[in-house]
Structures are given as C-alpha cells and as structure tokens.
Amino acid sequence: MMAANLGRLLTQTARRLPDAPGLIWRDRVWAWAEVDTRVDRLTQVLRENGVTPGDRVLVHSRNSAAMFESLWACFKLGAIWVPTNFRLTPSEVAILATDSRPVAMIRDQGFAAHADAVPSARCILAVGDARAHERDYEAALAAVTPPPPDHEAPVSADTPCWFFFTSGTTGRPKAAVLTHGQMGFVVTNHLADLMPGLTEHGASLVIAPLSHGAGIHALANVARGAPSILLPGEALDVPIAWGLIAQHRVTNMFTVPTILMALCDGAPADADASSLRHVIYAGAPMYRADQDRARKLMGHAMTQYFGLGEVTGNITVLRPDQHDLAPGSCGMARTGMEIGILDATGARLPPETTGEICVRGPAVFAGYFENPEASQKAFTGGWFHTGDIGYLDARGFLFITGRASDMFISGGSNVYPREIEEAILLHPAIAECAVVGIPHPKWGEVGVACLVARAPVGEAEIRAHLQARLARYKHPQVFVFWDSLPKSGYGKVPKSLLKQRLAEEGVTPPPPA
Structure with missing residues (x-):
C-alpha cells in the first residue's frame, strides 16, 4: 500500500507558513521556507553522492541545525536515517555502522575519529572541520542545484525510514526498523493523545537528543508548524532552558524524568511555567515522589507516556488530569x-x-x-x-x-526493584535510588540499594522507613550512598552500569548469618 512520504510534512508546512519561524538555535532563526530549502539542497547533495532510496545515512551529531535537517533529507530521499547518540565512542559507533552499513555519513564538528570508524560511508559531510577526503556541510549545500518541487521519493507504508537503535544496556544494540506508514500513525497519535490543540502558535523546546524520543516529538511539531528551539550547548543548562521557555513562550517539550527533575529542582525563583501546555515525560520510570515534586511547578501540563523505541513511544498516555485518578499508573x-x-x-x-x-x-x-x-x-x-x-x-x-x-530471585521469591525503589523514594532525604540484585551464597541473590541523598540520612533510618512498607524479604541487604547514579546518554540509569560500579568498588553482601 502506498503511503505519504514523511518528508511531505515539512514540505506542506513550508508552503503554508513560509515566513513563520521553523527552527531556532542560538542566535539564528530559520523560517519554514528556509528550513525546507536547506533540506532540499541536502537531499540533492546526498543524491549526487550516490545515496539512493533504501540506503542508510549515519548521522553522528549533537542537536543542531544539521541534525534536524538530516532527518528530513533522508525521509524525502527515501533513504534511512541512522542517528547515533553523540556521546558514543568511535568503537561503539563502529558496531552500529557494521550492523547498518551506511553508504554516507554526516558528522558534527570534532567527530573525525567517529567518521574513521564508518568505512562503508563513501560520502562524509562534516560540519565545520572537514578533512581533505570529506565535504564541508555548508559548502556542499551552497554549491548544489536544488531539486525541482515535489521531488520526494514514492514510498509504501512498509518503506523503512529510520533505524532506531535500542540502548544496548542488556547487550549489543539492535536496529529497530521504523517505517513511513508506522511513523505517519505515530505523528497523528502524538497530536491526538499527547498534544491536542497544537498549532503554529505553539513552540517546542528540544532538550533531549533528536536521535531518539525528541526526534519523534519534533515530527509532530513540524506537522503543525510549531517551531523547534534547540538549546545552545550540548548539556542541559537549567537557567538557559527557563530563559528560552519565557522568551519564546514555549508550549511543549519532551523530557525524561532526570531532565524534568533537573528543570524543577533548579528552577529560578522567577521561573514562569504558565505558557507550558504539554510537558511530555517518558523514557524511564518516574516515581510517585518525584512526580509530586514536579507537579508543584508543572502539574497543569505534565503528560506521561510509556513506550519503547520499537513502538516509538506509543503505548500509553496519562494526561495531567489523570495523575490523581490513577496514582502510580503510566496511563491508558x-x-x-x-x-x-x-x-x-x-x-x-x-x-x-x-x-x-x-x-x-x-x-x-x-x-x-x-x-x-x-x-x-x-x-x-x-x-x-x-x-x-x-x-x-x-x-x-x-x-x-x-x-x-531487572527482577532477581531471593530465597525463591521474585523481587522487583521498582517496588523497592518506590518505597525508598518516599523518604524525604532520598533524591535518587536504584536497586539491583547481586549474588548471595545463601539466598541466591539479594538487593543492593544505590542511593543519592539530598539531606543527611543513614542506613538504619532507611531500614526503619521500609519496615511498614515492604515485606522483609524485599528489603535490600546492602545500602551504598553515592554523589550521583551512573546514567546513560539518554538520562536513564542502566542496571548494568550500577552492577559495574558496585563490582569496581568491591561491594558485596554480608555473609550468611
């Protein structure tokens, strides 16, 4: 069955709102017509360098104009966008490249070693520091003759458009194949369930990597003509983020729980959340105690969803008015x-x-x-x-x-870490918590609670706190206090990283009584 090429979302918005702001980054504002023209030029550059429908284009970049443009160029060309987490090492990128075999690559400044790790790329476009065998991104766009109107490649509902790599926290990353038909449904569903009423009069602050959930979120904003505003740097700067929210009257943003809590905990005294209508949070569990803290500032706008990359975040929705209707739920x-x-x-x-x-x-x-x-x-x-x-x-x-x-078996009973984490986080002195199971000679496995405190607190106090909240067999046998929990590039706390750090620090359970 034939389907609309997703690149038409940008084409249509540019024709409807040519002079309206489409992309804002640092001191630059690109109108929708400018964004579309640059994307068309990039599409033609890729065509002239041998990229054809079905080919893969690997993109290793921080959030930037080029990162944003590369997505739409791949869609229009009928090629497959293969974005990576820019925090990956060259050897990690090499694994993704081996699995996807890209014929072209777009890289951000400072990532020459990452490009060297992608030998299958016959064409490399570099932003800012192109070497002799690479092409300068801006120069290539300026030199090419733009394609004619309506040049988007014909596609079917099953035509791949995006390789969404799993995080790889439990093994080698896998490329989940997203298609034009699937993503057309997802964009429509995001607009219906997550951001009803979104128009060109809204604005979106992009504070998570476009390579994953924030990229999917951006598709819906482009479809409705709401501009996307990128942070000026690669790291979250909370005061700058709040400044952009106020300056542009931001109405929506996609976050993960760690980012959402950073925005709430670090909010300046004059932080104005009144323009926010849809603060979407997903990507990792958010505990009830953290929800309650965030809702004091953004409760009128907080919308949760549950979903994996393989389902493009499209499993549940919990609207702002449903947080009290179903406490602890991630939605319907x-x-x-x-x-x-x-x-x-x-x-x-x-x-x-x-x-x-x-x-x-x-x-x-x-x-x-x-x-x-x-x-x-x-x-x-x-x-x-x-x-x-x-x-x-x-x-x-x-x-x-x-x-x-994540489940571990202790003394023959299944133990689920999230239940323990929820209980521990109800203690006001605990800011972050993650629980993992480690081997034990008597019980098989026992729990270790890795904690970050916001106020002085000891193990005995936490144990007492759990007495009336959890059955004894669920209580962690070991408590460690750290300044911060190890996190992935997406703000998650992988259990594998916890276990690695525990092993490095020689943390072991007490001997059997």
Whole structure:
C-alpha cells in the first residue's frame, strides 16, 4: 500500500507558513521556507553522492541545525536515517555502522575519529572541520542545484525510514526498523493523545537528543508548524532552558524524568511555567515522589507516556488530569493501540494480575534489521513483547512493576526493584535510588540499594522507613550512598552500569548469618 512520504510534512508546512519561524538555535532563526530549502539542497547533495532510496545515512551529531535537517533529507530521499547518540565512542559507533552499513555519513564538528570508524560511508559531510577526503556541510549545500518541487521519493507504508537503535544496556544494540506508514500513525497519535490543540502558535523546546524520543516529538511539531528551539550547548543548562521557555513562550517539550527533575529542582525563583501546555515525560520510570515534586511547578501540563523505541513511544498516555485518578499508573492505551498482559505461556491475564506487558497496533515497528531471531522472539504469539512487567486495572490503566531482566530471585521469591525503589523514594532525604540484585551464597541473590541523598540520612533510618512498607524479604541487604547514579546518554540509569560500579568498588553482601 502506498503511503505519504514523511518528508511531505515539512514540505506542506513550508508552503503554508513560509515566513513563520521553523527552527531556532542560538542566535539564528530559520523560517519554514528556509528550513525546507536547506533540506532540499541536502537531499540533492546526498543524491549526487550516490545515496539512493533504501540506503542508510549515519548521522553522528549533537542537536543542531544539521541534525534536524538530516532527518528530513533522508525521509524525502527515501533513504534511512541512522542517528547515533553523540556521546558514543568511535568503537561503539563502529558496531552500529557494521550492523547498518551506511553508504554516507554526516558528522558534527570534532567527530573525525567517529567518521574513521564508518568505512562503508563513501560520502562524509562534516560540519565545520572537514578533512581533505570529506565535504564541508555548508559548502556542499551552497554549491548544489536544488531539486525541482515535489521531488520526494514514492514510498509504501512498509518503506523503512529510520533505524532506531535500542540502548544496548542488556547487550549489543539492535536496529529497530521504523517505517513511513508506522511513523505517519505515530505523528497523528502524538497530536491526538499527547498534544491536542497544537498549532503554529505553539513552540517546542528540544532538550533531549533528536536521535531518539525528541526526534519523534519534533515530527509532530513540524506537522503543525510549531517551531523547534534547540538549546545552545550540548548539556542541559537549567537557567538557559527557563530563559528560552519565557522568551519564546514555549508550549511543549519532551523530557525524561532526570531532565524534568533537573528543570524543577533548579528552577529560578522567577521561573514562569504558565505558557507550558504539554510537558511530555517518558523514557524511564518516574516515581510517585518525584512526580509530586514536579507537579508543584508543572502539574497543569505534565503528560506521561510509556513506550519503547520499537513502538516509538506509543503505548500509553496519562494526561495531567489523570495523575490523581490513577496514582502510580503510566496511563491508558493510546488511541488505536492494544495492551495485553500475558503469562509465560502467552495466555492473556485478567485485570490486577501481573505478567509481561505486550502490545499490538499500527505503532509497532517492522522488526530488527537483519535479525530474524530477535524479531521472531519479540513478536511471539502476534504481540510485541516489551520485556516489562506490570498489570492493568479494571479500567485499563497500566501499572509497571518492573522489567523482567531487572527482577532477581531471593530465597525463591521474585523481587522487583521498582517496588523497592518506590518505597525508598518516599523518604524525604532520598533524591535518587536504584536497586539491583547481586549474588548471595545463601539466598541466591539479594538487593543492593544505590542511593543519592539530598539531606543527611543513614542506613538504619532507611531500614526503619521500609519496615511498614515492604515485606522483609524485599528489603535490600546492602545500602551504598553515592554523589550521583551512573546514567546513560539518554538520562536513564542502566542496571548494568550500577552492577559495574558496585563490582569496581568491591561491594558485596554480608555473609550468611
């Protein structure tokens, strides 16, 4: 079935709002017509350098104009956008390049070694520091003859447009294949369920990497003509972010819990959140205690969703008015999507029964690129298996209790770290918490609580705090206090990094009594 090329979203907006601001970065404002012209020129540069529909273009860049433009150029060309996390090392990029085999690469300034790690790229466009065998990004755009109008490649609903790499926290990253048809549904669903009423009179602050969830969020803003505002630097500067929100009367932004809490905890005394209508947070669990803190400032706008890259964040939505209606829930099924809680045999479980969270519907990806074994496992029984554990209540609100891979077994009982983390975070002195299981000679595994305190507190006080909140077998046997928890480039706290640091520090459980 033929589908609309996603690049038409930009084309249509540029024709409707040619002089309205489309992209704002540092001291530059590009109108929609300018953005579209630059994207068309980049599309032609890639064409003239041998990139054809279906080819992969790897992009290693901080959030920037070039990063934003590269997405739309790949879509219009019918090529596949392969963005990476700019914090990856050259050796890590080499792994992604081996799996995706890109024929071209766009790199940001300072990433020459990363380009050297992508030998399959016959064409390399470099922003700012091009070497002899590379092409300068801006010079290439200026020199090319623009393509004719309506040059977007014809596509079908199943035509790949984006390789969305999984985080790789539990093994080698996999390329989830996103398609034009799937993403067309996702954009429509984001506008209906996450940001109803969005128009060109809104504005979006981009504070997370465009390579992942923020990139998907940007598609919906382009579709409605709302400008995207990029932070001036690669790191989150909370005062600058609040300044941009006030200056541009920002109405929406995509965040992850760590970013949202940084914006709330570091908000200046005169922080003005009145323009915000849709503060979307997702990407990692957000504990109730943190939600309550954030809602004091942004509660009128906070919208949560649950989703994985493979489902392009499109599983649940929890509107601002539903946070009290279903405390602890991550929301209800998104429009057009279905959630099933399945047991180990694939049978559907009734409400209030815990099992694996599975999903089906038009937002689900097409499978993992050249990885049929992983694809078959992910789609067992006609559902996409998320690997997360939880339950639905009688009304259809989803509650996540943990991740299957995070669960550990202590004394024969299943223990889910998230339940422990939720309980510990109710203590006012604890700012961050993550729990992992480590081997124990008697119990098999026991929990270790890794804590960041905001006020003086000791282990005995935390143990007392848990007495009435958790069964004894769920209590961590070890408590460690750190200045900060190790985080990935996306603001998550991978359990693998916790275990690595615990091992490096020689943390072990007490001997059996």
